[in-house]
Amino acid sequence: MSSGRLSVVVTRRLPEPVEKRLSELFDVSLREDDTPMSRADLVEAVRTADVIVPTLTDRIDAALIAQAGDQLRLIANYGAGVDHIDVHTARQHGILVSNTPGVSADDTADMAMALILGVTRRIPEGLAVMQAGGWDGWSPTALLGGRLAGRRLGILGLGRIGQAVARRAAAFGMQIHYHNRRRLREETEQDLGATFWESLDQMVARMDVLSINCPHTPSTFHLMNARRLKLMKPDAVIVNTSRGEVIDENALTRMLRAGEIAGAGLDVYENGPEVNPRLRALPNVVLLPHMGSATLEGRIEMGEKVILNIKTFHDGHRPPDQVVPAML
Structure with a gap:
């Protein structure tokens, strides 16, 4: 030069x-x-x-x-x-x-945990009640969410960000599972307390929370397609802070509307800012404007x-x- x-x-x-x-x-x-x-x-x-x-x-x-x-x-x-x-x-x-x-691993992992908490503890719904002035006081059955401790977290893509998510989730008492193209070294698995699943289908079917942390490549486009989404448990939650194209957004929207998946926390979308309006309208979804690394x-x-x-x-x-x- x-x-x-x-x-x-x-x-x-x-x-x-x-x-x-x-x-x-x-x-x-x-x-x-x-x-x-x-x-x-x-x-x-x-x-x-x-x-x-x-x-x-x-x-x-x-x-x-x-x-x-x-x-x-x-x-x-x-x-x-x-x-x-x-x-x-x-x-x-x-x-x-x-x-x-590598720069935004911790920031994005923080946001993944925020989305997991937001969906499972129904935080946006609580905010909406307060902002609308509709809170009448404490109730034993109001806005009941779910406890994170003891839940199975499946991480799709245990790279830098996925590992940062794993460490945070473990601190909340979650069980860590993952699927990668290549299995990590045994010492890394032990350090994270992570269980490897060679079959993505089998992992998806058994998780309480699924976190998407893999990049968008031709091989990961719609990796979470309609068939694979249907494997998820009806009370499971899916969170995506990676790339929107990894999930078939229309299929996910249909299943959320039908109650076939309990909830979703999304920071990225298949068509960028053109988010499916049916997805926006769902109460069991937390949507953020791609601010994971912000x-x-x-x-x-x-x-x-x-x-x-x-x-x-x-x-x-x-x-x-x-x-x-x-x-x-």
Whole structure:
């Protein structure tokens, strides 16, 4: 790489300390408002920049990459998930892709536990009663929820976030179970007190709470499809802080409405902000606007990782968080 300042285009507003540091180090183009770039703006960015810093709201597909200029050599994603980036096509064009893994594990795990508590203890329903001024006083049978201690928690994807969820859930007295593509080492299982299930179907059928913590890939799209959702116990709860595409949202909505699943806590959705209106109307569902990683500390750390990836690349070395197709 040359010693000159890199041309870097950032597609969304980032926390002020991150934008300030980017401006100090690079010839950076920042957004003036916190809205996604238009397709035309993205095309202009890939045609002119040395590096682009997209987020999950930007679709960096094969058609866009085909319009990239020869100078574009790094897509430094602000976020861990890269399902919105065609990593294979980027690689074919000699463009590296990096991400920001591990930063938001604790923050997202906190939110997963918040959703588990919110659904099982009916917290939003209690809030609604109070906000409407409808509370008449304590009652022995009002808003009865369920105790977490002793319940079986099935974690689909026991990576960084899944393990953070496991540690939190264990502190609440929950029994930890998991399904992965690959079984973890025995010492890790013992440390977490986690039981491995080779069969996802068998695990799903026996859990009281199911937490989705796997990434969205072609192999995990609708992994929780209608058939598998029907395996869940009628009094079970499902929580998703990963990617909405992992669950068949329409099938989940039908089953929640029919009482075939007791409740759901969702921070992500299959079609982004276009949430099924029937899902919104259900009292046994807690819906959040994709805020699992939304802490100031986490978002600044994500920016620091982006900057380190760009600086390392500019110095002629492999970015520490480079993503390659074999990882997907």
